[in-house]
Each structure stands twice: as structure tokens, then as C-alpha cells.
Amino acid sequence: MSAWFPFHGGVKTVRHKTESSQRPIQPGLLPSRLVVPLHQHVGATAKPMVQPGDRVLKGQMIGQADGYVSAAVHAPTSGRIMAVDQQPVPHPSGLPDWCVTLETDGEDHWIERKPLDYRRLHPSDLRNAIRNAGVVGLGGAVFPSAVKMNLSGHCERLDHLILNGAECEPWMSCDDLIMRERAAEIVAGIHIMVHVLNPHQVLIGIEDDKPEAIAAMNAACAGTGYQVCPVPTRYPSGGAKQLTKLLTNKEAPVNGRSTDIGVQCFNVATAYTLHRAVNHGEPVISRIVTVTGQVAHPQNIDALLGTAFADLIAQCGGYSDGVERLIMGGPMMGFALHRDDVPVTKATNCILAASARELTLEQPVMPCIRCGDCVDVCPADLLPQQLYWYARAKEFDKARDHHLFSCIECGCCSYVCPSHIPLVQYYRYAKNEIWAREKEKQQAELARQRHRARMERLEREKQEREAKLRQKAPPSRAELVVVPGTGISERNG
Amino acid sequence: MIVAIFTLSALAGASGLLLGFAAVRFKVEGDPVVEKIEAMLPQSQCGQCGYVGCRSYAEAIVAGEADINQCPPGGNNGIIALAELLGRDPKPLNAEYGAEQPKRVAVIDEQSCIGCTLCIQACPVDAILGAAKHMHTVIARECTGCELCLAPCPVDCIQMEPVAATITTWKWTYPVAEIEAA
Numbered sequence: 170m171s172a173w174f175p176f177h178g179g180v181k182t183v184r185h186k187t188e189s190s191q192r193p194i195q196p197g198l199l200p201s202r203l204v205v206p207l208h209q210h211v212g213a214t215a216k217p218m219v220q221p222g223d224r225v226l227k228g229q230m231i232g233q234a235d236g237y238v239s240a241a242v243h244a245p246t247s248g249r250i251m252a253v254d255q256q257p258v259p260h261p262s263g264l265p266d267w268c269v270t271l272e273t274d275g276e277d278h279w280i281e282r283k284p285l286d287y288r289r290l291h292p293s294d295l296r297n298a299i300r301n302a303g304v305v306g307l308g309g310a311v312f313p314s315a316v317k318m319n320l321s322g323h324c325e326r327l328d329h330l331i332l333n334g335a336e337c338e339p340w341m342s343c344d345d346l347i348m349r350e351r352a353a354e355i356v357a358g359i360h361i362m363v364h365v366l367n368p369h370q371v372l373i374g375i376e377d378d379k380p381e382a383i384a385a386m387n388a389a390c391a392g393t394g395y396q397v398c399p400v401p402t403r404y405p406s407g408g409a410k411q412l413t414k415l416l417t418n419k420e421a422p423v424n425g426r427s428t429d430i431g432v433q434c435f436n437v438a439t440a441y442t443l444h445r446a447v448n449h450g451e452p453v454i455s456r457i458v459t460v461t462g463q464v465a466h467p468q469n470i471d472a473l474l475g476t477a478f479a480d481l482i483a484q485c486g487g488y489s490d491g492v493e494r495l496i497m498g499g500p501m502m503g504f505a506l507h508r509d510d511v512p513v514t515k516a517t518n519c520i521l522a523a524s525a526r527e528l529t530l531e532q533p534v535m536p537c538i539r540c541g542d543c544v545d546v547c548p549a550d551l552l553p554q555q556l557y558w559y560a561r562a563k564e565f566d567k568a569r570d571h572h573l574f575s576c577i578e579c580g581c582c583s584y585v586c587p588s589h590i591p592l593v594q595y596y597r598y599a600k601n602e603i604w605a606r607e608k609e610k611q612q613a614e615l616a617r618q619r620h621r622a623r624m625e626r627l628e629r630e631k632q633e634r635e636a637k638l639r640q641k642a643p644p645s646r647a648e649l650v651v652v653p654g655t656g657i658s659e660r661n662g
Numbered sequence: 663m664i665v666a667i668f669t670l671s672a673l674a675g676a677s678g679l680l681l682g683f684a685a686v687r688f689k690v691e692g693d694p695v696v697e698k699i700e701a702m703l704p705q706s707q708c709g710q711c712g713y714v715g716c717r718s719y720a721e722a723i724v725a726g727e728a729d730i731n732q733c734p735p736g737g738n739n740g741i742i743a744l745a746e747l748l749g750r751d752p753k754p755l756n757a758e759y760g761a762e763q764p765k766r767v768a769v770i771d772e773q774s775c776i777g778c779t780l781c782i783q784a785c786p787v788d789a790i791l792g793a794a795k796h797m798h799t800v801i802a803r804e805c806t807g808c809e810l811c812l813a814p815c816p817v818d819c820i821q822m823e824p825v826a827a828t829i830t831t832w833k834w835t836y837p838v839a840e841i842e843a844a
Contacts, residue, residue, distance in 0.1 A: 206803040208829075255680050258829070258831075260829055261834070262827075262829060264827065264828065264829045264832055265829070266828075266829045503769075565721040591837050594834065594837040595837055597834040598833075598834045598835065598836050598837065601833040601834045602833065602835075605831075605833055606739075609704070612705075612806075613703070613704050613705040614705070615804070616704075616706065616707065616804075616806045617700070617716070619706040619787040619788055619789070619804065620705065620707045620715060620786050620787050622788070623786065623787065623788050
């Protein structure tokens with residue numbers, strides 16, 4: 170398909186893709202210790218199923234999906250469980266989270282793998298299998314794929330299934346490499362999605378600065394009817410909403426879902442893991458991570474989940490000079506890490522050792538001059554400047570009315586801001602504050618109900634006690650009530 | 663003249679009937695402003711404002727007996743919300759009634775608890791579990807941090823502990839980048 174439909178705004182960013190995309194994907198080294206977080210996805214934290222001292226095999230489930238929106242977690246290799254406790258994880262807060270620590274035995278023994286014949290399985294059983302294999306969106310949002318593969322209640326049948334290989338974030342090349350090297354397996358994964366979602370059309374969006382990936386995907390899609398669609402290189406074309414607009418000219422309503430307009434979007438790496446999970450019975454235990462920036466040999470590594478960032482950096486020859494900050498994700502949407510001994514999770518698409526040159530936000534902040542540049546580049550059609558004033562003044566209701574929650578935090582506004590105002594930080598702050606207040610309100614309502622229930626109970630008990638007393642007392646006196654203060658007895662009732 | 667008197671009387675009569683009907687038909691039970699104020703209060707039922715429970719405080723505000731700055735758990739944000747609702751000027755929290763502090767929950771030292779049930783009777787939201795001569799414990803999720811259980815405890819085994827930030831309750835902070843003087 171040659172036609173595409175431009176989305177509003179966006180920016181031309183620096184690319185820096187070739188640093189890491191010149192070498193083939195390298196297998197990750199097997200470290201002596203893996204720390205596997207139990208919360209690697211959107212939704213409920215997986216319930217641990219192992220105890221310290223247990224021996225586990227590669228691919229054995231160590232955390233069970235807890236509820237519908239959740240995903241299982243598996244042992245990335247064979248070994249012994251050392252601990253199930255709170256460990257540092259890659260998170261902007263720097264706070265620890267629940268992890269399973271595994272001492273590897275170096276044997277890499279697989280558990281028995283059971284491939285599934287998805288064509289014969291009921292879609293609901295297939296979705297359960299996908300949840301139990303820990304398949305989540307690997308583009309970075311880590312939303313459980315089983316949930317996205319359930320259309321019931323939203324639309325009968327998909328118009329478009331979109332595979333996202335745009336990878337618009339600078340420095341990152343993990344999706345580029347997986348499309349170049351594992352295109353046939355991605356297509357096998359798309360077959361499974363097509364079987365469940367039954368779309369009219371399958372579109373694979375890839376930015377046109379990845380000719381090798383486009384060629385590889387074209388070759389793999391030959392004869393399938395899936396269309397590989399090169400899209401112009403413009404950040405954030407890899408945002409699900411932006412790619413949908415580019416490929417189909419459709420836009421989901423505010424507060425709506427993409428399925429409302431008959432579209433569902435998956436990352437290409439997710440299709441790959443789906444294929445491995447269903448056709449080979451291998452759960453998600455590794456992912457491709459771009460390690461780039463100020464390291465000796467930037468490259469893509471197929472790393473076991475739970476590998477420490479420091480181990481991957483060491484595999485790339487260590488830090489070069491001038492590293493100011495370690496970022497997980499790209500320079501536009503990523504976040505700075507407090508330490509480098511945190512483990513790789515399903516969300517770790519890129520580790521960027523940034524020097525001062527990449528850290529544009531470090532420049533001094535100056536007052537807003539109301540130039541409106543941020544409005545021109547906002548791909549969500551918002552008024553970033555207005556949202557900034559509201560967030561800054563803590564006028565959260567107004568920010569919400571101006572569709573703060575449609576903001577995808579892509580960072581285009583901060584990127585072009587001539588005053589270097591950390592706009593996205595303000596939006597994140599406002600969103601968090603609104604969520605927290607909502608939660609406080611719910612808790613207050615619960616407390617109010619409990620208080621009322623208690624008062625009613627006390628009242629009821631008091632009446633019951635009085636009724637009992639009245640019964641026990643001799644009938645002649647029960648009929649008489651003393652009128653307080655008068656000393657006169659009256660007949661009751 | 664007669665026509666005018668007649669017309670006006672008819673109008674007045676009709677309106678009176680209509681208003682009388684509306685007063686009965688659309689009668690509002692309770693004071694809606696009290697409900698609105700109550701919905702804004704933190705429902706900790708702590709009594710720091712000087713009234714028993716949040717509802718009594720809401721009623722006192724409407725009656726003009728209490729000011730809007732007597733609720734320490736609601737803090738500054740709560741005062742601003744009340745001021746907006748009632749069309750008054752916000753004012754700082756009255757220090758007589760206490761200071762705003764981060765949310766805390768009660769924790770019972772289970773080793774020292776003698777099972778007297780006094781704290782259970784004091785808890786306004788039934789967040790303490792236990793029975794006579796058996797150990798008691800606080801359901802942390804339901805505890806509003808009102809501190810009403812502290813005073814009745816004969817062995818002083820209840821402590822208030824701050825709620826530690828976890829990865830799920832953590833929030834992005836207000837950007838603190840200093841704006842450079844132009």
C-alpha cells in the first residue's frame with residue numbers, strides 16, 4: 170500500500186539507529202543469578218508459585234496470572250530459587266518490587282514443551298494458554314495480549330489488524346532487527362492473531378528508514394495477503410493511535426478503544442513471542458533489548474528476563490566516557506534509572522547510556538513565551554500549553570476537561586519547547602494526582618459506608634437490648650414508664 | 663377594575679396551588695448541601711473538628727456553628743474544595759484542631775495486646791478485628807488513621823505508623839526545575 174494518511178503534529182527527531190542496528194541479534198550470556206520481577210505487565214501482579222530452595226526448570230511457571238488482566242511469569246532458565254522478596258526493579262520511582270531470585274545451574278534444562286494446535290482450540294482456551302505463557306505487548310506498554318485478543322462486547326469482527334513495526338523512538342532498533350531476522354516467525358504469530366480476531370485486512374506498518382526490515386517482511390508475507398506498509402519516518406508514528414491513523418485514516422473516539430473503530434494493534438515482537446508460545450510451547454522468558462548510547466559496542470541482545478542491566482552493558486564492552494544517565498526506553502519516552510543492577514523485564518526494549526548531548530531536558534528552564542509550538546506538534550490534537558498552565562496551577566478538573574487523559578506522553582511538546590519546560594512531567598504529575606484523589610475519594614466513601622453500618626448496628630443492638638429488658642421485667646412495671654424529671658408514672662403506649 | 667382584581671387573584675390562586683403542589687411533590691429529604699459537604703470530607707470519623715463524625719461536622723458547617731478550616735485530615739485541599747462549594751474565601755487550617763500530616767494507620771503490637779476489646783469499641787469504621795481475651799489486629803486497608811483507638815488502650819500497644827510508598831502508590835512529583843530569571 171502506498172497511500173498513507175498523515176496524523177497531526179509529530180516531530181523529526183535525531184535517529185541514531187545505525188549505532189545498534191549494524192550487528193545481528195546477539196544471544197545473551199547466562200548470568201549466575203536472575204532476578205525475575207512478578208509484575209512485568211499491566212494489571213495484577215502475578216502470584217508467586219515457588220519458595221526459596223525449590224528447583225525449577227527453564228520455562229516453568231513461577232508466578233501465576235492473578236485475574237483477567239494479568240499474565241504469568243516463568244523461570245528464564247533452570248536453577249534453584251534463592252528468594253521471593255522485594256528487589257530493585259527498573260521503575261522511575263527507584264522503589265523495590267516483588268521478585269523471584271533464581272540461582273542458575275548452567276544446564277538450561279527445558280520443562281516439557283507442549284505445542285498447541287490453535288486451529289482446533291476454542292478461542293477462550295487459546296486466550297488462557299496465552300495468558301499462562303505470559304504473552305504481553307512487547308512494544309513497551311506490556312498490556313496482556315490475551316485481553317486484546319478478546320473482542321466480545323466491542324465489535325463482531327475486526328476491520329484491520331495492525332502490526333506495529335514502526336519503531337519511531339530514536340536509538341532503538343530491537344523491532345527492526347527482529348523483523349530482519351525472524352520475519353517468518355512473526356508471520357506465523359500473525360496467523361494465530363488472524364485466527365482469533367478474524368480481521369478483514371492485516372496491515373504491517375514499518376517506518377521507511379528500515380528498508381531491510383521492509384524487504385524481509387515483504388518476503389515473509391508473500392502469498393498471505395498481509396500488507397507491508399512503509400510509513401514516513403516521523404515521531405511518534407509508532408504510537409498505536411498514530412499508526413492507526415496513518416494506515417487506515419481512522420481515529421478512536423475520546424475515552425474509546427481502538428476496537429470501537431474495528432482496529433486492534435500489536436507489536437511485531439509480540440507476534441513473534443505468540444508464535445513461540447503457541448506453536449512451540451515456549452513461554453516468554455527472554456526479549457530483544459537494544460543496548461546503545463555511550464557503550465563500547467552498541468547492539469541488540471536476546472536477553473533472558475531477569476538479567477541485570479549491568480551484565481548487558483558489560484556484554485557490550487562496558488560504558489564509554491561521558492555517561493550522564495542510564496535510561497530505560499528511548500530518549501523521548503524513557504525514564505532515568507537510579508542504578509544499573511536492575512533486571513530486564515518484558516518492558517525493557519532499550520537501555521540507553523546517555524551522555525549530556527542526549528539529555529536535552531537538562532537545559533535551564535525558562536518561562537513559557539506562549540509561542541504555541543507545542544500545539545503544532547501534539548499528535549493527540551491537544552493544547553499542551555493550556556494543559557501546562559492547568560497542571561502547574563493544580564487545576565486538575567480543568568486539565569481533565571481539556572482531555573489530559575488523551576495525552577500519550579510522547580514528549581513532542583517538550584522536544585520543541587524553546588523554553589525547555591518539562592511539559593510531560595507536568596502532565597504525569599497531574600494524571601497521578603487525579604488518580605490518587607479518585608482513589609482517596611473511593612476510600613472515603615468506603616469509610617463512610619462502614620461508619621454508617623456501624624452506627625446502624627449500634628442502634629439496632631441498643632433497641633434489642635431494651636426490648637429484652639422489657640421482656641424480662643415484670644409485666645405490671647413494664648407498662649409504666651417514668652417521665653424523666655417529673656417523678657410521675659404514666660401508662661405506657 | 664373588577665377584571666384586574668379578578669385576574670390577579672386568579673393568577674395568585676393558581677400560582678399558590680402550583681407552589682403548594684410542588685412543595686409536597688418535590689420535597690427534598692435532608693439538606694442537599696450537607697450531603698455535598700459530607701462527600702468532600704475525608705470520612706476518617708476522627709472527631710478532631712470537635713464533632714462526632716464527618717456528618718455532624720457537615721451539619722455544623724451548614725448551621726454556621728463550625729468554620730471550614732477545622733478538618734486536619736482533609737487538609738488544605740479539603741478547605742479549598744469546601745470554600746469553592748460554599749462560595750467563601752479559603753483560609754489556613756486552624757491549628758487548634760491539629761496539623762495536616764501524611765496518612766498513617768494504626769498497628770497493634772500483638773505481643774502486648776491483652777484482648778480487652780476497648781479499641782474495637784472505639785473504632786468508628788469497624789477496622790479492628792478480635793474478640794474478648796483474644797489478640798486483636800487492625801485491618802490496614804480499612805483503617806482511616808483517626809487515632810481514636812489509641813486512648814482507650816490500657817496497655818498502650820497501639821502505634822500509628824506512616825503508610826510506606828510502594829511502587830503502586832508512588833506518584834510523579836511536581837516538577838521542581840527552577841525557572842531562570844529572564
